[in-house]
Amino acid sequence: MSGPASDPDRRAPLSTEETNLLRRLxxxxxTAVAELHDRFAPxxxxxxxxxxxxxxxxxxxxxxxxxxxxxxxxRDQFAHTAxxxxxxxxxxxxxxxHFRRQRPQMTLPDDHPAADDVAAESQxxxxxxxxxxxxxxxxxxxxxxxxxxxxxxxxxSETARLLSKTEEAVWALQHRSLAALRRFLEGR
Amino acid sequence: xxxxELDLILEQAxxxxxxxxxxEACLERFPDQAEALRPLLEAADLAAAGLDAATPLPTPDLAxxxxxxxxxxxxxxxxxxxxxxxxxxxxxxxxxLILATGAASTRALPGDLLYPVKRAIEDARFAxxxxxxxxxxxxxxxxxxxxxxxxxxxxxxREASLVFEGVVEDATPSTLTVSGxxxxxxxxxxxxxxxxxxxxxxxxxxxxxxxxxxxAPPARPEPTVAPETRVPIxxxxxxxxxxxxxxxxxxxxxxxPDATPIEATxxxxxxxxxxxxxxxxxxxxxxPERPTRAPDQPTAVPDRPTPEPPRPTERPSPTPERRSP
Numbered sequence: 001m002s003g004p005a006s007d008p009d010r011r012a013p014l015s016t017e018e019t020n021l022l023r024r025l026x027x028x029x030x031t032a033v034a035e036l037h038d039r040f041a042p043x044x045x046x047x048x049x050x051x052x053x054x055x056x057x058x059x060x061x062x063x064x065x066x067x068x069x070x071x072x073x074x075r076d077q078f079a080h081t082a083x084x085x086x087x088x089x090x091x092x093x094x095x096x097x098h099f100r101r102q103r104p105q106m107t108l109p110d111d112h113p114a115a116d117d118v119a120a121e122s123q124x125x126x127x128x129x130x131x132x133x134x135x136x137x138x139x140x141x142x143x144x145x146x147x148x149x150x151x152x153x154x155x156x157s158e159t160a161r162l163l164s165k166t167e168e169a170v171w172a173l174q175h176r177s178l179a180a181l182r183r184f185l186e187g188r
Numbered sequence: 189x190x191x192x193e194l195d196l197i198l199e200q201a202x203x204x205x206x207x208x209x210x211x212e213a214c215l216e217r218f219p220d221q222a223e224a225l226r227p228l229l230e231a232a233d234l235a236a237a238g239l240d241a242a243t244p245l246p247t248p249d250l251a252x253x254x255x256x257x258x259x260x261x262x263x264x265x266x267x268x269x270x271x272x273x274x275x276x277x278x279x280x281x282x283x284x285l286i287l288a289t290g291a292a293s294t295r296a297l298p299g300d301l302l303y304p305v306k307r308a309i310e311d312a313r314f315a316x317x318x319x320x321x322x323x324x325x326x327x328x329x330x331x332x333x334x335x336x337x338x339x340x341x342x343x344x345x346r347e348a349s350l351v352f353e354g355v356v357e358d359a360t361p362s363t364l365t366v367s368g369x370x371x372x373x374x375x376x377x378x379x380x381x382x383x384x385x386x387x388x389x390x391x392x393x394x395x396x397x398x399x400x401x402x403x404a405p406p407a408r409p410e411p412t413v414a415p416e417t418r419v420p421i422x423x424x425x426x427x428x429x430x431x432x433x434x435x436x437x438x439x440x441x442x443x444x445p446d447a448t449p450i451e452a453t454x455x456x457x458x459x460x461x462x463x464x465x466x467x468x469x470x471x472x473x474x475x476p477e478r479p480t481r482a483p484d485q486p487t488a489v490p491d492r493p494t495p496e497p498p499r500p501t502e503r504p505s506p507t508p509e510r511r512s513p
Contacts, residue, residue: 033261037254045248050239055246063253067260124237131238150232151239153206156199171195174202175228182231 018083025073037066040084044091050151051095051135053128061098065091085162092144099136134184142177149174189221197221198228205229297337298348298389327354331367338369341389351386353402364396371396380405 014022024032044065049058068090072078078086135143144163148154154162160170197218204214211229215222236242293306310330317323334352341348354367356377363372366385373396377383382403388395 028261028263030258030261033258034254037250037257041250041253042248045250046245049245049248050241053240055248059248059250059253062248062250063256066253066257070257070261127234128238128240131234135235135238146235147239149202150235151241153241168192168195171199172191175191175195175198178198178228178231178235181235182227185231185234 014080014082021083022073022078025070026076028074033070036069036083040087041066043084044087047088047091047147047152048095051132051147052098053132057098061094062091065094068094081164082161085164088144088148088162092140092147096136096140096143099132130185131181134181137184138177138180141173142180145170145173146177146181194221194224198225201225201229202232205232297340297344297346298350299346335368338389338394342391342393345391347388347390349386349388349397351384353382353384356381356383356405369394373397375399377401378405 021032021035025036041062045058045062048061048065049055052058052061065087069087072090135146138146141163145159148159148162149156156167156170156174159165159174160167163170165173201214201218204217205211209217211226211233214229215225218225289302289305293302293309296302296306310326310333314323314326314330317326330352331354334350334354337350341350352367354369356364356366356379357368358365358370359375359377359379362374363370364375364377365371366383369387371385371387371394375396377399381401384400384402386397386399388397
């Protein structure tokens with residue numbers, strides 16, 4: 001694994017509102033469960049969809065993420081960080097698990113298009129497959145920083161908060177991640 | 189350039205790209221690092237394209253997932269823990285049963301269903317008693333209970349086996365007294381020894397089945413119970429037995445003509461403690477059919493026969509203490 005480990009001291013703190021929601025979730029308050037889903041499911045779906053590229057699959061994986069979250073809350077296995085950061089982490093794990101069960105396609109086809117020439121739908125699908133295949137070969141932290149920064153459009157500062165890292169650590173991590181992604185896309 | 193400086197310049201270049209600055213224009217801003225930055229910025233573009241970042245998200249159908257989540261969150265009544273009052277009720281019933289069983293077991297006699305419970309409670313109390321004085325008090329209490337059980341069994345005419353521990357308070361070659369209970373049967377136990385005895389209680393008396401030494405007598409062997417304070421089998425019980433026996437003229441009296449009888453009380457002068465066998469080991473002890481009376485101190489039940497221990501040949505005993513012929 002490359003990159004510094006997550007720093008517990010840099011975890012995004014829970015807001016008062018999140019703390020209250022968490023307390024109600026632990027009490028198995030159904031309205032709290034519904035609120036958790038309604039507030040965060042769109043963001044989780046977006047993250048998952050960017051990774052897998054299929055709407056139905058992304059919806060199913062998103063549902064899995066929330067079921068996993070509910071199970072973790074019942075076991076008191078909450079990471080004590082901002083709920084969105086925790087859910088992104090669960091979503092990442094679910095996506096990685098999904099790709100592990102599939103045979104990833106590691107390299108671009110011979111006639112792969114340039115980044116600025118992805119108009120044709122077939123070429124676009126090929127690019128998606130190639131990038132997602134290469135991403136799956138990165139470390140967990142590298143996958144997450146690429147997904148958050150270039151899939152979700154998060155800033156380095158936001159990414160640092162979600163990954164419980166310093167901003168400088170995210171700069172270094174994205175540098176290594178892009179270098180590795182390039183190597184894998186080139187088939188090395 | 190240090191790696192950290194290149195990390196920072198890459199971040200600045202990425203921010204420029206995010207604001208719409210073209211790749212070449214961006215690289216022109218960092219001419220010294222352009223060669224290193226180009227593959228990284230291209231990889232970032234590929235990542236964004238591969239992750240479809242520029243494409244608007246489809247409108248997801250999240251209702252299915254929401255319904256699944258709420259269904260999973262609903263408490264399952266079949267798996268839900270029982271309400272507190274139900275646990276409390278069950279506990280009360282269990283405690284009541286235990287107490288009732290314990291109380292009922294105190295009256296149990298050997299052979300009764302609850303007798304093992306009674307003995308288990310005694311054992312538990314003994315195990316929990318830490319102080320030697322407390323243990324001694326429990327031993328005394330247990331001795332009294334065994335005596336009462338033997339009396340009750342004899343009074344009821346019920347036969348049963350019984351195992352108990354105690355100190356040998358009195359001994360002749362063919363009788364011994366343990367915890368106040370007179371037992372017929374050959375043995376080698378000595379006064380003062382702590383023994384575990386298995387006995388058979390019959391309407392005719394208490395017979396030794398087996399005996400195990402647990403502890404040797406103290407350095408100065410003395411009677412653990414003074415003769416005048418010994419508690420023999422209740423006279424009333426023995427009277428009742430004797431009455432029954434004399435009325436029916438049981439054959440038991442003649443079955444064991446040479447056995448030592450169990451007496452209602454024991455005269456220290458008549459059968460001294462630590463007495464040596466009166467007959468050589470190779471000869472069976474021959475005793476009168478009725479108990480021998482001391483000239484100056486009659487037995488408590490002088491006119492009535494008392495149970496006699498059986499002869500070894502007629503009533504084989506598993507005792508390891510039986511003398512060799």
